[in-house]
Amino acid sequence: MRKTDLVRFKKIFTEQRDQILMNVTIVDENLMVRPEDKDEVDQANADIEQSMRMQLKNRETFTLRKITEALKRIDEGSYGACQSCEEPIELRRLQARPTTTLCIACKEEEEKMSATSILGHRFEFVH
Ligand SMILES: [Zn+2]
Known part of the structure; x- marks a missing residue:
């Protein structure tokens, strides 16, 4: 693979990684906001919301792992093979x-x- 292509892919991955890291931080902050006075319905909704956030976070963690691996392959020179x-x-x-x-x-x-x-x-x- 040409060096210019490698540099371009590296840039794409770095930007994606930063974006995900930012999203994950936001998700973490939202998870910590748990008002104390809730009735059961609110609590149920909050639980659903939390599990949706966890799913999103799992997916982002998975993508993040793939991006980290790809960046590693670029550094090792095995990317694109x-x-x-x-x-x-x-x-x-x-x-x-x-x-x-x-x-x-x-x-x-x-x-x-x-x-x-x-x-x-x-x-x-x-x-
Ligand atoms: Zn093959």
């Missing part, structure tokens, strides 16, 4: 999904495998 066949991943694919670690061929292979296992499972289930 397929982790399965070690061929360079198509630039177009990386632009669409910058944190991907598989080339299209390997990704399709992986999806075929998981589709087969789901079908196999269903087959067993029917019998």
Whole structure:
């Protein structure tokens, strides 16, 4: 991969990471706001709200981990190489999904495998 592309991806990841870190901080601050005088309905709503926030936070943590891994690969010089066949991943694919670690061929292979296992499972289930 060209250095200019690497620099561009690094910038994308750094910005995404900062954005997520900011969101997570906001979520944390909101979680701490718990008024004490609540009736049961308020409490139930607050619980739902809190679990939604936790879900959001989990998702952001997951994305953050993928971004951190991608930044690490950029530093190590392995970014943009397929982790399965070690061929360079198509630039177009990386632009669409910058944190991907598989080339299209390997990704399709992986999806075929998981589709087969789901079908196999269903087959067993029917019998
Ligand atoms: Zn591959």
